[in-house]
Amino acid sequence: MQQFERAADQIKTQAREKQDQVRESVSKTDQGIEQISKQLNSYRSAKKKIQGAISQLQAQAQQNPQLQNHPMYQKRMQAYKEQLSKLNAAISKAESQLEMLRGRKGYLRSALIKIAGQASSQLSMIRKRQQATKQQQQAAQDQQKRKAAKGETGKVRG
Numbered sequence: 001m002q003q004f005e006r007a008a009d010q011i012k013t014q015a016r017e018k019q020d021q022v023r024e025s026v027s028k029t030d031q032g033i034e035q036i037s038k039q040l041n042s043y044r045s046a047k048k049k050i051q052g053a054i055s056q057l058q059a060q061a062q063q064n065p066q067l068q069n070h071p072m073y074q075k076r077m078q079a080y081k082e083q084l085s086k087l088n089a090a091i092s093k094a095e096s097q098l099e100m101l102r103g104r105k106g107y108l109r110s111a112l113i114k115i116a117g118q119a120s121s122q123l124s125m126i127r128k129r130q131q132a133t134k135q136q137q138q139a140a141q142d143q144q145k146r147k148a149a150k151g152e153t154g155k156v157r158g
Helices: 002-063 065-069 071-150
Strands: none
Touching: 002 065, 002 071, 065 071
């Protein structure tokens, strides 16, 4: 019977270790989500500032149409648009990373549930085997008792 207890303990230990590993991965994923979210917020903030600067520059150009032809205006506008383009790409990349990490987190959570379920079913099988073994042993003992009661122990009497 101790073999069943050892097997059950081993299954519990393995399940606990796997769950700890998965929980650690969930924690790291949460940290990644938090880090990328902060990064995304700073990108969005910078994007708003650049859009504000572009709007301000365009407003100045509307008040003074000759400004649009000025090389300095064109350089600044071009630089702002390039920054905006880079920020949009960075925002898009960060959003896709965030989505990937959220998906990973969902997968890891389902893995935790799956590990617990597998361990539970394995423990259930062990309990059933243990019960069946007990019943077999009990049946064998009962049979021995009946034989002994009848005097059929199988020993040759001389």
